[in-house]
Amino acid sequence: MQAKPLTLKIFDLASVIVVGIATYLALVFAPTELVMGDVQRIFYFHIGTAWTALLGFLLASGFSVTYLITKNLKWDRLQVAAIEVSLVFFFITIVLGSIWARPVWNTWWTWDPRLTTAAITELIYIAYFMLRQGIEDPERRARFGAVYALLGGLSAPITFFAIRLFRTIHPVVIGGSNPEAEGGFAMTADMRVALFFALFAFTVLFIDLFWNRVRLGELQDKVEQLKLKVSL
Amino acid sequence: MFFYETTPDTSGYMMAGYLIAFLVMGLYVASLYLRQRNLKQDLAMLEELDDTTAKEAKRRQSQ
Numbered sequence: 001m002q003a004k005p006l007t008l009k010i011f012d013l014a015s016v017i018v019v020g021i022a023t024y025l026a027l028v029f030a031p032t033e034l035v036m037g038d039v040q041r042i043f044y045f046h047i048g049t050a051w052t053a054l055l056g057f058l059l060a061s062g063f064s065v066t067y068l069i070t071k072n073l074k075w076d077r078l079q080v081a082a083i084e085v086s087l088v089f090f091f092i093t094i095v096l097g098s099i100w101a102r103p104v105w106n107t108w109w110t111w112d113p114r115l116t117t118a119a120i121t122e123l124i125y126i127a128y129f130m131l132r133q134g135i136e137d138p139e140r141r142a143r144f145g146a147v148y149a150l151l152g153g154l155s156a157p158i159t160f161f162a163i164r165l166f167r168t169i170h171p172v173v174i175g176g177s178n179p180e181a182e183g184g185f186a187m188t189a190d191m192r193v194a195l196f197f198a199l200f201a202f203t204v205l206f207i208d209l210f211w212n213r214v215r216l217g218e219l220q221d222k223v224e225q226l227k228l229k230v231s232l
Numbered sequence: 233m234f235f236y237e238t239t240p241d242t243s244g245y246m247m248a249g250y251l252i253a254f255l256v257m258g259l260y261v262a263s264l265y266l267r268q269r270n271l272k273q274d275l276a277m278l279e280e281l282d283d284t285t286a287k288e289a290k291r292r293q294s295q
Contacts, residue, residue, distance in 0.1 A: 023250070032239060039242035042249040049253070088260045092253050099249040103242045205257075212264055219271045226278040230285065 008211055015201075015208040022048065022194075022201035030194035033185050040185065042100045043173070044194050048202035050093040054156045056086030056206060057125070061153030064146035076142035077221065079149055080132070081213035085206060087125045094118055104183040105169065113166035114159070121155040128152060138224070 026044035033040035060082040067075035097115070098108050109115065128148055135141035163170045171184035187195065 027246075027250070034239050037240045037242035038246040039249075041246050045250065045253050085260075088256065092256050095252055095256070096249050099245050099252070103240065103245055209260070209264070216264060216268055216271070219268065219275065223271050223274050223278065226275065226282060230278055230281050 004215075008208070008215075011204070011208040011211065015205040018197075018201040018204050022198045025194040025197050030191050031188060033191075035185065036104055036183065039100055039103050042096050044198040045202075046093055046096040046100065047173075047195060048198035049089040049096070051199055052202045052206040053086040053090035053093060054160055055203075056082045056089065056210070057121070057153055057156040060086070060149045061156075064150040064153070067142060067146045068150075071139075073138065073142055073221065076145060077214055077217035079146065081210050081217055083125055083128060083149060084213055085209045087122070087129075088209075089202070089206065090118070090122055090125075094122060100183070110169070112170055113168045114162045114170040117155065117159040117162045121152075121159050124152045124155050138221075 022044065026041050030041065030044070032038060060079045063075045063079035063082060067073075067079065094115075097118070101110070102108050128145065131148055132141055132145050135144060162168065163172050169182045171182070173184065173187065
């Protein structure tokens with residue numbers, strides 16, 4: 001395996017710095033929301049991780065299409081990396097949402113359309129890795145994975161639009177309002193700064209982790225090929 | 233909580249949230265590092281095995 005490129009090392013460092021700044025902005029710079037108190041600060045990381053995760057799932061669908069057209073395993077590696085990192089980020093989104101909901105909605109979890117679609121999305125992609133684990137042949141695994149990820153990709157826009165299409169208590173903070181929402185709030189200018197920086201920070205972190213995961217996939221493939229060669 | 237007249241103290245939930253977020257991210261980074269380290273060890277071992285097999289095959293051919 002080739003040594004880590006300098007650009008990736010810079011990205012590693014940059015992601016630590018920008019996530020640190022995003023944490024400072026969320027915890028110190030942004031004002032305390034008067035009705036919910038400090039728990040509202042969870043919102044910055046909740047949206048940041050959700051944004052990158054849903055984008056990653058869509059990206060993986062794009063890689064699936066490219067794999068199905070080209071049959072080049074490189075696209076399969078990219079797809080797996082995008083889904084794995086997105087799965088981690090989306091898990092954080094769900095956990096943060098649940099922690100926020102406890103004092104605001106007085107419950108850790110409710111089967112609201114947004115929460116349900118989010119949980120289904122997470123489960124779909126956990127099942128994606130279970131499916132891949134069960135297939136030995138790399139080409140067959142990549143083909144099945146690509147079709148599955150392509151169909152699974154539909155869950156990302158459904159989750160995103162769930163609060164805009166269905167009756168839900170989940171607030172719509174950006175680009176709309178929901179009369180039935182509980183826990184909505186008006187963002188001040190400082191809150192916007194913290195939010196947009198969190199979006200930027202998590203995008204940088206996503207790119208960094210994605211790139212590292214792609215390199216891991218390359219190494220996995222190399223080991224797999226060598227194992228086959230030695231066993232022959 | 234919306235009937236409170238003063239801002240409620242929900243900082244415990246906030247801290248728990250950020251702690252879990254960083255813990256999950258840290259665990260994922262650690263898993264990437266460990267998997268990479270194990271694969272590098274596997275690769276080194278397999279390359280050694282491959283070399284030995286190739287040398288043995290050459291020796292048998294020359295005999």
